[in-house]
Amino acid sequence: MNHRGLAALAAAALVHAVGFQTIAAQTTGTLDLGGSWVDYEGFLGSAAVSLTPTVQYDAPTVSLGATGSLVVFESGNHILQALAAASWRTPAIGSLRGEVSGVAGANKYEEASTFTHALARSRIHVTRTRAGGWVGAATGQSSFSGASGTPFQIEAGLWAALDRLALDLTATRTWFDEIEYADVVGSARLRELSVTFHGSIRARTWSANGGEGLYGEIRAEIPIWRRLVALVGGGRYPSDPARGVLAANYASVGLRVSAVQGRPRLSSQIARTLTRSSDEHATLVPGQARIEVRSVDGGAFTLRVRAPGAESVDLAGDFTDWNPVALTRVNGDVWEVQLPGAPGLYRVNVRLNQGDWMVPRGLRAAEDEFGGLVGILVIAER
Amino acid sequence: MTSTTKWLVRVLGCAAIVTCGMVASAGAQDARLEGRVPEAVRTEVDVIVEGARAAGLPTEALIDRALEGASKGADGTRIVAAVRRLRDELGMARDAMGSASTAAELVAGASALRAGASADHLNLLRSQRADEPLTVAAAVLADLVAVGVPVDTAVTAVLALAEGANDTEFIAFRRNVERDIALGASPVAALGVRLDLAAEVFTTDRAPPPSPRKP
Numbered sequence A: 001m002n003h004r005g006l007a008a009l010a011a012a013a014l015v016h017a018v019g020f021q022t023i024a025a026q027t028t029g030t031l032d033l034g035g036s037w038v039d040y041e042g043f044l045g046s047a048a049v050s051l052t053p054t055v056q057y058d059a060p061t062v063s064l065g066a067t068g069s070l071v072v073f074e075s076g077n078h079i080l081q082a083l084a085a086a087s088w089r090t091p092a093i094g095s096l097r098g099e100v101s102g103v104a105g106a107n108k109y110e111e112a113s114t115f116t117h118a119l120a121r122s123r124i125h126v127t128r129t130r131a132g133g134w135v136g137a138a139t140g141q142s143s144f145s146g147a148s149g150t151p152f153q154i155e156a157g158l159w160a161a162l163d164r165l166a167l168d169l170t171a172t173r174t175w176f177d178e179i180e181y182a183d184v185v186g187s188a189r190l191r192e193l194s195v196t197f198h199g200s201i202r203a204r205t206w207s208a209n210g211g212e213g214l215y216g217e218i219r220a221e222i223p224i225w226r227r228l229v230a231l232v233g234g235g236r237y238p239s240d241p242a243r244g245v246l247a248a249n250y251a252s253v254g255l256r257v258s259a260v261q262g263r264p265r266l267s268s269q270i271a272r273t274l275t276r277s278s279d280e281h282a283t284l285v286p287g288q289a290r291i292e293v294r295s296v297d298g299g300a301f302t303l304r305v306r307a308p309g310a311e312s313v314d315l316a317g318d319f320t321d322w323n324p325v326a327l328t329r330v331n332g333d334v335w336e337v338q339l340p341g342a343p344g345l346y347r348v349n350v351r352l353n354q355g356d357w358m359v360p361r362g363l364r365a366a367e368d369e370f371g372g373l374v375g376i377l378v379i380a381e382r
Numbered sequence B: 001m002t003s004t005t006k007w008l009v010r011v012l013g014c015a016a017i018v019t020c021g022m023v024a025s026a027g028a029q030d031a032r033l034e035g036r037v038p039e040a041v042r043t044e045v046d047v048i049v050e051g052a053r054a055a056g057l058p059t060e061a062l063i064d065r066a067l068e069g070a071s072k073g074a075d076g077t078r079i080v081a082a083v084r085r086l087r088d089e090l091g092m093a094r095d096a097m098g099s100a101s102t103a104a105e106l107v108a109g110a111s112a113l114r115a116g117a118s119a120d121h122l123n124l125l126r127s128q129r130a131d132e133p134l135t136v137a138a139a140v141l142a143d144l145v146a147v148g149v150p151v152d153t154a155v156t157a158v159l160a161l162a163e164g165a166n167d168t169e170f171i172a173f174r175r176n177v178e179r180d181i182a183l184g185a186s187p188v189a190a191l192g193v194r195l196d197l198a199a200e201v202f203t204t205d206r207a208p209p210p211s212p213r214k215p
Helices: A004-019 A272-279 B003-028 B039-054 B060-071 B076-097 B103-115 B119-128 B135-146 B151-162 B167-182 B187-203
Strands: A026-040 A046-058 A062-073 A078-089 A096-109 A113-127 A131-144 A147-149 A152-161 A165-176 A179-192 A195-208 A213-225 A228-237 A248-258 A290-297 A300-306 A313-317 A328-331 A334-340 A344-352 A364-367 A373-379
Touching: A290 A373, A300 A313, A344 B103, A344 B135, A364 B103, A364 B135, A373 B135, B039 B060, B039 B076, B060 B076, B060 B103, B076 B103, B076 B119, B103 B119, B103 B135, B119 B135, B119 B151, B135 B151, B135 B167, B151 B167, B151 B187, B167 B187
Parallel strands: none
Antiparallel strands: A026 A046, A026 A248, A046 A062, A062 A078, A078 A096, A096 A113, A113 A131, A131 A147, A131 A152, A152 A165, A165 A179, A179 A195, A195 A213, A213 A228, A228 A248, A290 A300, A300 A334, A313 A344, A328 A334, A344 A373, A364 A373
C-alpha cells in the first residue's frame, strides 16, 4: 500500500457512518505492511515500503477512526501521515437521516512540506433498503505551516447495494484558494469467492488550476488465513494541490493483519468522500488577493491580480505616484493593469471593493513606516 | 578695468549665482508633491531631496516615499522622517555598492539594509557580481531575510547564486523558497534544498535541464 492508500483506509473508519447498519459497538485494529512502486508526476518512479496501523470503533450512531502511516522511499526519504475521523448520525426520521462528521490530519514529507487540515462535514441522507443518496457540504481549515486557507466543498451522491455488488456515484465541487474543480466519481465494490474488489473511476470534468483528466484505481483484498489478508492494488490518482500531493501512478502489494476478527466492510463507499474531503479541499476566500507580474515589455509591465469575489480592484504604488489606479477585469476573478516602469524594486498596495489598502499575496510585506504594511514588488528583466 | 567696474562685475556675478541657485532650487521642487502634502512638509522634503541630488543619490524614491505617506494619511513628521531615513539608507547603499550603482540598485540595496543585511554584505555582493545588475539580487536577499532566513545564511545563498544566476532565476529561486516554506519547510531547509538544486543547474553549465529525482 502506498501512502495514498491511507486515505482510502481511513475512509473505512467512516464508511459505517453512512452504512447505517444496526450493529453492536465493535473495535477493530489492523496493521498493513506493503510495498509499492509509485511514479509521482515530476519525479522518477520509486519503490516504497509502508506501515499503516489503523484502529476503528463503530457504534450505531457513532464511528471513530484513527490511522497513521510511514512510507519510506528507496531514496531513504519518507512521508509520515496521521488522520483521525469521527462521525455522528442523527436518529432517522422516516428515510431521512442527518450526519455530522469531522476529520483532522497531517502529513509531512521529510523537511520539505507539512500539511495539516481539520474539516467538518454535514450531510443529509435519504436511505432505502438497497439504495440511497445524500447531499452535503464541508468546510474547515487547511494549513501549510504559516499559510492557511478555508476549503469549501459541496457534494451530492447516490448509492445502490446489490447482493455482492455495491455502487456509488458522487459529484463534488471544490473551492480552495485559487483552485476550483468539479469531480465525478463512480466506484464499485464486488465480493466474489471471499475476495473483495474495489474499483473507482474519477473524472475531473472541470478545473481552474487543479488539473483535468481521467483517473482510476483498483484494489483487491484476498483472505489468506484467518486474520491475514493480501492486498493488491494499483492505478492513477490526480494531484491534490491543496495538500501538496502530486498526481501519481502506482502499483502496490501488501499484507493486512487484523487485531480483531475483521468483518466485511459493507457499505457502498459513499463515505469515501468523507475522507476525500480531507484530501480535496479547495478554497476561495473572498477578500484575499494575489498579485503576479504577467509580463515585462520594454518600459512597461503588466500586473495581474486574482481577487475572488471582488467587484473592484485598485492598486497604488511607486509607479502610480501613489494615486489609485483601477484594474480592469480580464475574466472572473482576474484583474489586470499595464503600467509604465523599468525593472526595479517598487512598493505597492492593493485594495478590493474600495476597502482598506493591503498587501496582496505574492509580495513580501514590509512595515511601511506609516503604521501599516506595504508590498515589495520586484520587476526583473525578462 | 576700474575698481568700480570690478566691483560692479562682482556684484552682478554674485547676483547671477544667487538667482541661478534660486531658479535651480525652485526647479528642484517636485510638482507631484504639490497639494499632496502640507506646504511645510513639502519644504522639508524638498530640502532632503535637494541634498540627496547634490550628493548624487537617486531622488525619485524619496518623492515616492513622501507620496506614499501622503496617500496613507500619515502626518508630516512621519513623512519627513521616512524620507530622511530612506535618504540615509540610499547613501549607505551607495557607499557599499559603489558610486556607479544605478538608482534601482541603490533602492534595492536600501531595502536589503532595512531587512537586516549589512553594508559589508552589499559590498560583497557587488564585488561578486561586478558586471551584473544588483537590483534583483539585493531584493531577493531582502525577501529571504524577511521570510525568516538568517541574514548570514541568506547572504551566503545569494552570493552563491550570484555567480551563475540571472535575474529571472533569482526570482524563481525566491519564489520556490517561499513556496517550500509555505508548504512547511523551515526557512533554512527550504533555502538549502533550493540552493542544492540551483547548484546542480549551474554546475552542469545550464546545458541539460535537471533530471527528475526520486521522491
